[in-house]
Amino acid sequence: MFLDFFFLLRQHALPVTLPEYLTLLEALTSEAGGVSVDEFYYLSKTTLVKHEQHLDLFDRLFSEYIAGKESESVPVLTDVPPDWLANALLQDLSDEEKAALLAMGGLDALWERLRELLDKQDKRHEGGNRWIGTGGTSPFGAMGYNPEGFRMSGDAKGNKTAVKIWEQRDYRNLDDDLELNTRNMKMALRRLRILTRDGLDDELDIDGTIEETSRKGGILDIQMQPSRQNRVKVLMLFDVGGSMDEHIELCSQLFSAARYQFKRLEFLYFHNCVYETLWRDNDRRHNRISTWEVLHKYNKEYKVIFVGDASMAPYEITTAKGSIEHYNEEAGIVWLNRFKQQYPHLVWLNPTAPGYWKYTGSIKLIQDWCDDRMFPLTINGLTQAMKSLKNPKVRYSAD
Numbered sequence: 264m265f266l267d268f269f270f271l272l273r274q275h276a277l278p279v280t281l282p283e284y285l286t287l288l289e290a291l292t293s294e295a296g297g298v299s300v301d302e303f304y305y306l307s308k309t310t311l312v313k314h315e316q317h318l319d320l321f322d323r324l325f326s327e328y329i330a331g332k333e334s335e336s337v338p339v340l341t342d343v344p345p346d347w348l349a350n351a352l353l354q355d356l357s358d359e360e361k362a363a364l365l366a367m368g369g370l371d372a373l374w375e376r377l378r379e380l381l382d383k384q385d386k387r388h389e390g391g392n393r394w395i396g397t398g399g400t401s402p403f404g405a406m407g408y409n410p411e412g413f414r415m416s417g418d419a420k421g422n423k424t425a426v427k428i429w430e431q432r433d434y435r436n437l438d439d440d441l442e443l444n445t446r447n448m449k450m451a452l453r454r455l456r457i458l459t460r461d462g463l464d465d466e467l468d469i470d471g472t473i474e475e476t477s478r479k480g481g482i483l484d485i486q487m488q489p490s491r492q493n494r495v496k497v498l499m500l501f502d503v504g505g506s507m508d509e510h511i512e513l514c515s516q517l518f519s520a521a522r523y524q525f526k527r528l529e530f531l532y533f534h535n536c537v538y539e540t541l542w543r544d545n546d547r548r549h550n551r552i553s554t555w556e557v558l559h560k561y562n563k564e565y566k567v568i569f570v571g572d573a574s575m576a577p578y579e580i581t582t583a584k585g586s587i588e589h590y591n592e593e594a595g596i597v598w599l600n601r602f603k604q605q606y607p608h609l610v611w612l613n614p615t616a617p618g619y620w621k622y623t624g625s626i627k628l629i630q631d632w633c634d635d636r637m638f639p640l641t642i643n644g645l646t647q648a649m650k651s652l653k654n655p656k657v658r659y660s661a662d
Contacts (some may be wrong), residue, residue: 267328269284270332271327271328272311272321272324273416275320275324277311277320277321277512278313278317278323283310283311284311284471287307287310287311288305288309289574290306291306297488300647303327307325308321320644323643324491326423345441347384357527361601363534367653368580376568392578405576415610416422419433422609448516448517448519448520448521448573448645449520449523449524451642451645451649452520452524452525452645452649453524454646454649454650454652454653455495455497455524455566455649455652458520465487465488465489466488466489467485467486467487468486468487468488471488472484472485472486472554472626474486476573493564494527495567496525496527496529496561496562496564496565496566497521497525497528497529497566497567498528498529498530498531498557498565498566498567498606498649499518499528499529499530499531499532499567499568499569499570500530500531500533500537500541500570501514501532501533501570501571502530502532502533502534502535502569502571502572502573503532503533503534503569504534505534505535505544505575506572506574507571507572507614510614513614514570514614517570517612517640518530521547521568522566525527526559529561529565530543530545531552532545533571534588535571535575535579535595536575536579536580536586536587536588536595536598536599537598537599537602538555538586538591538593538595538598538633539552539553539554539555539591539593539598540552540553541554541593554598554601558601558602558605563605563607564607565606565608566608566609566610566652567606567607567608567610568609568610568612568648568652569610569611569612569633570611570612570614570640571612571613571625572610572613572614572615572626573613573615573623573625573628573629573630573637574615574623574625574626575587575625576625577624577625577628579593579595579625580594580595580596580625580628580629581595581596581628581650582594582601582646596628596632599629599632601633603632604632607655608652608653608655609633609636609639609652610633610636610637610648610651610652611629611630611636611637611638612638612639612640612645612648613626613636613637613638613639613640614639614641615639617639617644617659617661622636633654634646634658635658635659636651636655636657636658636659637659638651638659639659646661647659647660
């Protein structure tokens with residue numbers, strides 16, 4: 264039962280395991296499952312999904328699985344050849360999962376466990392109010408009556424009240440590949456927190472108190488310690504104007520989340536590429552700050568985040584006097600290299616979808632300059648970027 268659903272989830276890289284699948288089957292054959300479509304949906308989601316970022320993918324695959332169902336009766340496990348089950352599992356499992364399967368007793372034990380769980384429904388059901396079948400008032404099946412039916416076939420011949428709540432996809436904004444909102448940005452940026460204890464001893468040290476009390480034979484000896492505070496220093500440089508206009512809302516959300524998350528945050532603006540000056544206020548852009556001053560003011564302890572689509576004429580990066588705004592005496596790449604030399608912890612966030620990066624020569628130039636530490640503005644991309652700021656060896660991966 265639902266073995267093809269298990270394989271569908273795994274084929275789309277949703278990390279479900281055999282124990283979780285067996286837990287779902289066991290729940291379905293107990294009083295916990297098979298009551299309403301709502302309960303079945305939440306039961307399968309609870310047992311199979313381990314991280315919120317997979318909720319949207321699960322919803323889509325759940326809908327795809329149900330939409331592709333053609334049979335009106337429950338699959339009978341005894342009709343499935345054991346060799347097919349064994350071959351399908353062994354082809355789909357990793358070495359670690361195969362080892363875990365052996366620890367469970369091997370494929371024979373798994374087969375018997377499946378039979379045991381499904382003994383209560385080993386044939387087609389007609390009517391009734393619980394099992395998967397046709398007619399009746401069960402929420403699972405076809406051509407029956409239930410106010411929240413879970414239709415298992417393509418033709419609606421019942422009372423047409425089937426509800427597929429998974430298509431609402433309430434967690435759409437948590438998909439790895441979707442753009443961020445301010446809340447999700449805050450969650451991702453938290454990964455960059457570097458907590459240190461500093462200041463007065465104003466916080467109870469529970470472990471220290473227990474240790475000292477034990478040493479003194481049970482006489483209470485309260486120990487205090489400084490509170491843990493986020494001491495990370497962040498310098499953000501935003502590309503503004505031109506092609507970045509279409510990303511204003513997204514960059515504003517990132518800026519808002521960063522100001523909330525980082526207590527030591529400095530920010531500046533540039534257009535297309537960094538040159539000899541930057542500015543802090545777009546309304547007073549003529550009041551510029553020397554880039555040399557920035558490099559001397561903020562030491563190498565700062566984590567530097569460039570935010571821009573990196574889309575421009577290549578000569579704006581590689582050539583002196585290549586800027587579209589003024590005649591810069593030194594090429595943009597010269598100034599970028601100075602940042603790279605000063606700040607070992609540096610990333611570039613690109614609001615453009617990674618699928619378009621290969622079509623723009625300047626993006627390739629920036630990718631090479633930052634040693635592939637360019638990340639998209641998605642949950643997955645921002646999470647990887649925060650890891651890279653802690654460990655410069657981390658590179659962008661679409662997986």
